[in-house]
Amino acid sequence: MSSRTDRPAGALNPWRDLWLPAATTAAMVAALWLVFVVVPSERVQGTVQRIFYFHVHLAWMAFGGFVVTAGASVAYLARGQRAADRLAEASAEVGLLYTTLVLVTGPLWARPIWGVWWTWDPRLTMTVVLWAIYASYLMLRRLGGRDEVILRYAAVLGVVGVLDIPLLIIAIRLWRGVHPAVLLAKDADAGLANPMMVQTLIVAGVALALLFAWLVVLRMQFSALDDEVEALSAEVAA
Amino acid sequence: MWVILRKDLAIERRTGEILSSLLLLALLMVLVFAFTLEPERLRDPGLLAGLLWATLLFSSTLAFGRSVVLEREAGAWTALAMAPIDRGAVFLGKVAANLVLLLGAAILVLPVMAVLLGTRALVPSALLGLSLVLGTTGMAAAGTLGAALASRTRAREVLLPIVTFPLLAPLLIAVVRTTAGGLVGTPLVALRPWLVLLGSFDLVFLVVGWLTFDHVLED
Numbered sequence: 001m002s003s004r005t006d007r008p009a010g011a012l013n014p015w016r017d018l019w020l021p022a023a024t025t026a027a028m029v030a031a032l033w034l035v036f037v038v039v040p041s042e043r044v045q046g047t048v049q050r051i052f053y054f055h056v057h058l059a060w061m062a063f064g065g066f067v068v069t070a071g072a073s074v075a076y077l078a079r080g081q082r083a084a085d086r087l088a089e090a091s092a093e094v095g096l097l098y099t100t101l102v103l104v105t106g107p108l109w110a111r112p113i114w115g116v117w118w119t120w121d122p123r124l125t126m127t128v129v130l131w132a133i134y135a136s137y138l139m140l141r142r143l144g145g146r147d148e149v150i151l152r153y154a155a156v157l158g159v160v161g162v163l164d165i166p167l168l169i170i171a172i173r174l175w176r177g178v179h180p181a182v183l184l185a186k187d188a189d190a191g192l193a194n195p196m197m198v199q200t201l202i203v204a205g206v207a208l209a210l211l212f213a214w215l216v217v218l219r220m221q222f223s224a225l226d227d228e229v230e231a232l233s234a235e236v237a238a
Numbered sequence: 239m240w241v242i243l244r245k246d247l248a249i250e251r252r253t254g255e256i257l258s259s260l261l262l263l264a265l266l267m268v269l270v271f272a273f274t275l276e277p278e279r280l281r282d283p284g285l286l287a288g289l290l291w292a293t294l295l296f297s298s299t300l301a302f303g304r305s306v307v308l309e310r311e312a313g314a315w316t317a318l319a320m321a322p323i324d325r326g327a328v329f330l331g332k333v334a335a336n337l338v339l340l341l342g343a344a345i346l347v348l349p350v351m352a353v354l355l356g357t358r359a360l361v362p363s364a365l366l367g368l369s370l371v372l373g374t375t376g377m378a379a380a381g382t383l384g385a386a387l388a389s390r391t392r393a394r395e396v397l398l399p400i401v402t403f404p405l406l407a408p409l410l411i412a413v414v415r416t417t418a419g420g421l422v423g424t425p426l427v428a429l430r431p432w433l434v435l436l437g438s439f440d441l442v443f444l445v446v447g448w449l450t451f452d453h454v455l456e457d
Binding site for chain 1: 388393404409415439453
């Protein structure tokens with residue numbers, strides 16, 4: 001049942017096991033240094049604005065992770081390659097992590113700036129529903145096991161989930177259309193005031209993107225190893 | 239597709255199992271709302287719309303789960319997969335049967351809720367009818383797909399709402415607005431964007447379910 005190749009999944013791969021982790025660590029250290037030491041505080045919001053350098057990227061990449069999951073799900077339904085399914089799963093898990101971090105970093109900023117932890121603003125509502133869709137996708141996989149039928153069901157859900165998003169965006173826009181988006185737009189403008197801020201934002205983006213890629217690759221290796229273990233124990237039992 | 243619809247409705251006519259439990263559950267939900275939310279505060283038609291759809295959401299979850307489980311228990315799921323028909327048609331047939339039940343329940347539950355909660359205004363209007371039809375169609379489509387996806391797991395009763403509720407978020411936001419508008423007699427054109435959204439939701443889920451059921455039914 002498993003797709004055992006000539007190279008075992010545990011074999012070392014210089015890209016995955018040396019360069020990617022090294023680059024991620026370097027970028028992350030640089031980003032942290034820039035965010036906490038180098039970049040000046042934003043004039044109006046003060047120190048708490050620094051969370052924005054991570055928050056914005058986390059949100060976009062969480063969103064992107066969903067698109068990757070959906071694309072990989074389509075590929076899996078069309079061709080049935082195990083690797084496509086692993087990519088879909090890994091991207092959903094890291095996406096859920098990033099979405100969770102968005103939902104943690106957002107309120108930390110919102111409390112001092114907006115005065116509340118949470119409001120039903122379009123983007124906030126959108127993020128929390130996105131989180132729930134990710135969670136339900138992973139729950140289906142968790143409860144269903146690694147049966148081939150479940151993998152296909154999960155792929156269908158991955159596709160349906162991403163098609164739901166445009167409908168969701170329209171619904172929330174119509175629902176909360178009267179609310180001003182000024183507060184959200186403002187901090188992006190202010191953030192660009194100082195060139196150092198732009199550089200910090202870029203470095204933080206690179207660091208988080210590398211982290212996303214590294215986690216996805218590790219997660220895919222993990223599930224490949226899992227399959228190998230299962231195949232081996234089936235062999236032993238037979 | 240029509241055969242599946244007729245078959246599911248025939249089972250329902252004989253047993254009356256799903257519709258009666260749908261209705262009883264909906265009634266109990268009204269009681270729960272009255273006990274937990276203070277009946278005096280529930281007179282607002284806007285609230286009635288929200289409570290109606292919350293009720294339908296919870297009750298439909300159980301009914302849809304039932305409709306797939308019945309097939310699996312009878313071993314008919316495999317038979318359906320092997321039948322020489324388009325599997326998309328199986329999906330549409332299931333949705334149609336669930337839609338008939340859910341819409342029936344909605345039509346029966348709405349006046350009961352309005353009476354028990356003492357809603358001040360209740361104007362039967364085209365907008366109200368349209369909201370009920372579009373809302374239950376989307377719910378039936380997403381719910382049927384969700385029920386099929388959840389049916390192979392250990393904890394399918396838990397998983398079904400977990401899978402369908404987030405997907406139904408846009409539908410719920412829209413249908414509660416149009417239903418509330420329909421209850422107080424808002425002109426239809428005022429809520430046109432919402433109705434378009436509901437229609438698109440229905441279309442997306444019907445088409446996606448129809449296309450993907452090929453993979454779902456293939457055990």
